[in-house]
Amino acid sequence: MKLQLALDLVDIAGAKEVVAQVAEYIDIVEIGTPVVINEGLHAVKAIKEAFPSLTVLADLKIMDAGGYEVMKAVEAGAGIVTVLGVSDDSTIRGAVEEAKKTGAEILVDLINVKDLKARAAEVDALGVDYVCVHSGYDHQAEGKNSFEDLRAIKSVVKKAKTAIAGGIKLSTLPEVIAAHPDLVIVGGGITGEADQKAAAAEMKRLVSQA
C-alpha cells in the first residue's frame, strides 16, 4: 500500500517546503488541481526537478483531449496523470495510449460518477493503472466520504490498482486501510497538521504495515 501526499492549497514555493518536510514518508507527491490552475504544469516540473526520486502525479482531472493533455503533463515530469471517470471512453483510451509510450500511468478519478461499480469495471477494462474513489471538497463539506465506495469498486476492479482520496485523516486511516486500497491519497490530513512531518511519518507507518 502506497501513500500519496496531495498538495492543493499552496504555490510552488509552499509545495517545495511541505515536500522537503515529508519526502521520506511519501511514495507519490500530487500537484493538485488548484495548484495546476494557479501555476500551470510548471509546478509539476519544479517539484520533479527538486525531488527527482519521487513520483509526481499531475491531478489534471482530464475530461477531453486525453492523449494531448497526458503528453504535456508527462513532458513536465508527471509519472501519473488523472483523468475523470465521467469522461468519454475515447478520452480515457487516448490517455492510456499516450501514457504507455513513456511508462507513465493513468489514474481514473470516479468523482461524481453515479453508478460506481459499472463505471469502475468499464474503466478497468480500458487498461487504466488506478481506479480511484474520491469525495471531493464539496462532498466533504456535506459530510460524505468514500470508504463504502472503495469496498464497492474492489469487488469489480480486476486489473487496475485501487485508490481512495478525500478528507482522510489519521483518525480515519485505519478504516481506509481495512478496505485494502493500493494507494491512499491524503491532502489536508497532512498539510493541515501543525506537525506535518509527524503526521506523514505515522501515516506511512500505518500504510506500510498493511
Ligand SMILES: O=C([C@H](O)CO)[C@H](O)[C@H](O)COP(=O)(O)O
Ligand atoms: O483532488 C482533490 C480535490 O478535488 C481538490 O483538488 C484533493 O487533492 C483530494 O481530495 C485530497 O485532498 P484532501 O481531501 O484534503 O485529503
